[in-house]
Amino acid sequence: MDNNKEKLHIAIFPWLAYGHIMPFFQVAKFLAQKGHRISYISTPKNIRRLPQLPADLLSSNLFIFVQLALPHVDGLPLEAESTSELPIQKVPYLKKAYDLLQLPLTHFLQNSDANWVILDFASYWLPSVASQLGLNSVCFSIFNATTCSFAGPPLELMGGRRQKPEDFTVVPDWIDYPSNVAFKLHEIVSHQDCMDSAVSDFQRFGITIRDCRAFAVRSCPEFEPEAFSLLSRLLQKPVLPVGLLPPTLQDTASDDEKWQVFKDWLDSKREKSVIYVALGTEVILSQELMHELAFGLEKSGLPFIWVVKDRPLVEGEMGSHIIPNGFEDRVSGRGLVWKDWAPQLRILAHSSVGGFLTHSGWSSVIEALGLGRVLILLSGASSDTGLVARLMHSKRVGLEIERNEQDGSFTSESVAESIWRVMVSPEGQTLRANAWAMREVFCNIDLHNKYLNEFTHFIESETASTRSI
Template sequence: MDYSSSRKQLHIAMFPWLAYGHIAPYLQVAMFLAQKNHHLYYVSTPKNISRLPQLPPTLCSNITFIPLSLPHVDGLPPGVESTSELPIHKVPYLKKSFDKLETQLTEFLERSPQIKLIIHDFAPHWLPPMANQLRINLVCFSIVNASSNAFFGYPSEILGGSRKSPEDFTVVPTWMDYPNNIAFKLHETVSHKECEDIVSDFERYATVLLNCKILTLRTCYEFEPEALRVLSKIHQKPIVPLGLLPPPLTSVDDKGDENWEALKKWLDSKQEKSVFYVALGSEVSLSQESMHELAFGIEKSGLPFIWVVRKPPLVEEQFAEDMIPPEFEERVSKQGMVLRGWAPQLRILAHSSVGGFLTHCGWSSVIESLGLGKPLILFPGGSADLGLIARLMHWKKVGFEVERNDVDGSFKSDLVAACIKRVMVDPEGEQLRANALAMKEIFGNVELSNKCLDEFTQSIENI
């Protein structure tokens, strides 16, 4: 008997935060649940929905996109609908606007009495009372891993417990009762304040955590057994990992991108594992001084590289040009390639000539890299949990972190070059390279991810 036809079809709303690193994994989970014959209502804003990839025809009947228009807020530039279009200090305006979606979402749910479950993100602190009134169950889907979640601690702790000063976040908390190094550096705790609204991210998250039936995370027991155990103890509710959601490698195979043809030709001419790839994600903006220091470090490594440089949001073209030191591109033309704008990251990482990834430590980027067995040159951005991810990867011995000043985050090009060489070629990085390759079995394992997704599906069917 077919397992999927014997179950009751659930009607589920999905409500991610307005950042691409949230929107994409939420769609992946929606597609899995749609395959299991549940009906998904994917709620976001028109522009974010339009950026999503085409659905496979077989799933179209089970996924309905619900566009809610983002209300105007003073300070939010017109037409902006996601964090990647904003410098970090303007993200609070996006949070204010997001909070105003409450009215439209309530109206939609009132018109859709068949929806009995919402899978939601950290941000909608106003969702629990509304869901309670409409008798809808809540499942919180945190796109961050278990170690970062464990670091944030008990809801009471998140809402203002023992950690009062930025310094308090630079030590491993007592409840993480296993040997680890997961804590922030001082400069990371200070810079996150910039993207906080009046309602802090902590307050948002603690509120939804206290009111959800299940907490689900983008991780698996095979990678973080210790942190998942701590989370169960902290929250006293089901903690169900839904897997690492490795990106489908079909996105590596499709041909015909002329950018890729030129890149591939260049990569084909290089020795196996000799090239390192550099990308700082869509939301990390370094100062011009830091970009120059990073550039000199990349150059001093002497190794072949591909560096993807994105124009910071809302910055004039001319200023964006100055982000790279003058004459840098001419000097390194034989050593590496500087790409501006978007790049086919998965295809680059999957190429046999690429042997490492200098990353801002976004969880999706880390998953892509380890899913292909590539070690990490850890250069975490200053916001969210990027620093915690860097410490976790360092602790798991699949990456080395670029040395920086703990207080102000400054760094020297020589240390950047040294870290690149340690990960890529030095004998002391040999074990690290082997560990990263072995991680492919967990991070790139679609069967393992699907097994977690199956267990998650069963847990929401049984609420």
């Protein structure tokens, strides 16, 4: 950092989901390495899940963790502090508990010398708190620019024309370029299960955008130029790409013993022949659909690694037959079923892996395309995963598995056919080549650091201009 520039104190406050916590952590580390002081604020369990800080930050006193105890809310299971610990129907209680952090967070900010707050979509009350305390705020969206453009301007989010689930299944009229990105009915209906009835996710996002000084996006114009151009016009405030924040192996948790199991198995397979299957930490399919997915993998005839979450199908009940009887025996040698945490980035990086059957979470897509892995897209029917699936399908770096638009059901035949088309067929060669070419953008560390540098410069210059007024 330029020694002539003032060192800022920046508070960071993400939503309580690992897909949010980790990108916020990456931005926080970059700002600290530029010489700014960081207060990374979350609950104790979420802070414990983060990777260790680099040695230079550990010794610098520039990065501190601020732990706020999550208030108890009736309906929220004890000790649950993140979305990954909850069925989707319980997430509204987590949002209510998150909102109750307003008082302790305000107390912390009042007694600190913070200049800026980098906040998430969910903390709609925080920009006005920051303003009252004389702090600048920037909303950091872990969603890409296409999702944010689909969401629309603040007034639309806060109560515009889209009132029914069906209203979200069409491309909005403010999208002024060719697009197929909209929700399927089952996706938007499912997502409503995780919304707080008092303040919807759309209202949270709209109020946050309206009241913050600037809007930062985890993406870059090299990948979605039309969406960035439109977003600046829709929001009427600075829209700042921070790059794709591709993870590195140093950023991820390590378990060498587990990795050795995967490595030995993958070493025995042909190059780019294996499908990696993982539906994220929060997606729960019904037992029927888990069976369809299993039979689809079996019918494909291709080698695969399937990471299966051993979580309750409904509260208090484990799915004893979540995997069909006899399935693991039938696919033995060709398929590896893993019911535990898996080192996803290391698996995707192995030369034997060619494709990724994913729930279409933006973080997972970034990991896969950073390594050139073609996508088989099974939207997770929560958050923006359906929108991401449409976008990747239209970019021709993957193929969506056909699903019933009303209830989200799919068949083993559609799973097997999609896998075969993407991984083997001549038709899929274009998809495979396009995904491989995406490495030039998705793992271009210099490009993404350029955007992080520009974001840092914006915060520094805005602080100076604000104080000169």
